[in-house]
Amino acid sequence: MKKDLLMWDETLFRDVEVFEIDYMPEQFDFRDSQIRELAINVKPGLAGARPLNTICKGLPGTGKTTTVKMLFSDIEEKTKKIIPVYINCQIDNTKFAIFSQIYKKLTKRPPPASGTSFKNLFDQVCKILSDKDAVLLVCLDDANYLLYEKEISNVLYTLLRSHEANEGVRIGVITIISDMTVDLMQEVDNRVASVFRPSEIYFAPYSQSEISEILNQRVMQGLYPGVLSSDIFELIVEQTMKSGDLRVGIDLLKRSALNAEKDARKEIVKDDVCRAYLISKYLHLSSSVKTLSDEEKGLLKAIAQMSQKEKEMNAGSVFDELKDSLKIGYTRYSEILKKFDSMRLINLNYKEGKGRTRLITLRYDPSRIIDILG
Known part of the structure; x- marks a missing residue:
């Protein structure tokens, strides 16, 4: 054996954790202006007022999540007047799931496993905030996933209107958007838009x-x-x-x-x-697939399998072929296709002809999609 070959107990890594996607670097460069702007928006919370709501927007991998997490870490080190709570909306994308995470952060324990209504959970969260006399700062990371699940208005309304029913409760919201086609203010209800009024911080590639x-x-x-x-x-x-x-x-x-x-x-x-x-x-594909429900995974896999045989996939024809095996209605099918398009898993393009026909094309190699889905 050559003397420069690695022995079984040797490694090239000084610290392998440095290469984990969620690693928080000690040195974080090129986002100073975004950090300053976000800190300014949060600053009213130190005086007991609601922080200014913020949208952090930019393509995946542009430092949005790291910027917010570094600010949250700094807040937790220096003050108890603001309680920051980070929510990954790819995982927690319902109102109950989000408030369960908030409750867990406030109490250091999960809510009861069953028998707890949302109203009960919400009232407990508000009471804790009132007793602590603290400002809640919630980050909804990948908030566009709430949009795909039609939960965004319900979640924001509950957070931002909570002070109306619970005196002394102050909540600010940071939303992180990685889908550049999403205009959040155009997507939320008027009742939300009137209280949300966010400033937008752009993260350039x-x-x-x-x-x-x-x-x-x-x-x-x-x-x-x-x-x-x-x-x-x-x-x-x-x-x-x-x-x-x-x-x-x-x-x-x-x-x-x-x-x-x-x-x-x-x-x-x-x-x-x-x-x-x-x-x-295929990092984006792998991480996106993990967030899909079994129903959505089944449809994506079926589309990938069809694309290996079909040169052109008409949305209507695809539904007709898959509806019996997947057991979903056309409305739900259409919603999932729109979600796939927003998640950059497929392209939905309109073809003019007799009416407007939607064509489905995959953004990734179908065999790779099938392989990742298992």
Whole structure:
């Protein structure tokens, strides 16, 4: 065996956690203006008033979630006047689920497993806030998922109108939107729009130089010296720019190093990156599929299977073929298609002819969709 091959107990990683998608970096660059603007909107809460409501909007992988989490961490370290609660709306996308998470943050325990009405849960949350004399700051991350489930107006109305029925309750809301086609103020009810009145903070895509700097910081923290040459690093930056998502680059670094380890090498080579990219480029697809219900997964898989045989998929014809096996009505079917389109899993395009026909095209390789769905 060559002396430079990795032994079974050796690793290329100084700290593998650095390459986790939810890792909070010690150094967070290129979002200073967004952090300042968000802090200004939150500041009234320190004086006991409601924070200004905010929409953080930008493509996936532009630092929105990290910005909010860093601000929330700072709030928790420095004051008890504001209680920040982070909600992942991909997971918790109903009014009851969201208030259950708020209750859990306030009490350090989950609400009773059964027999608790929403009104009871809501009243308990308001009483706790009143007793603590604290301002609640709720972040609804990926709030566009509430829109897909038609819950956005109900959730915002309950949060923002709570003070009308519960004196002394003060709640501010930060919504994070990754779907650039969504205009939240156009989607909510008038009753919500009148009290929401958010300011919008835009998160522009990172430039190539910014992506290079961010990934280089991860490399220095997470890999041992000599593992990644400058040429291979530039290839990873190039592939990250191609995907348009910083998270793909972070995942690519991790998988490339794992590939090198698997082959018992102490240095990442081009083949490691190329093999890793075949998986990393589907990061959005993998994370999106995890959030779907069994019913939605069944429909997506059926569409992917059909697309392997059909050159053109008409939405009406697809429904006729699948309605018996999937046991869903056309209204629900149409709602799911719109959700898939908003989630960038499919494209829905209208074709003029006899009436307006909707054509379904997948944004990803159908065999890869089927493989991820299992």
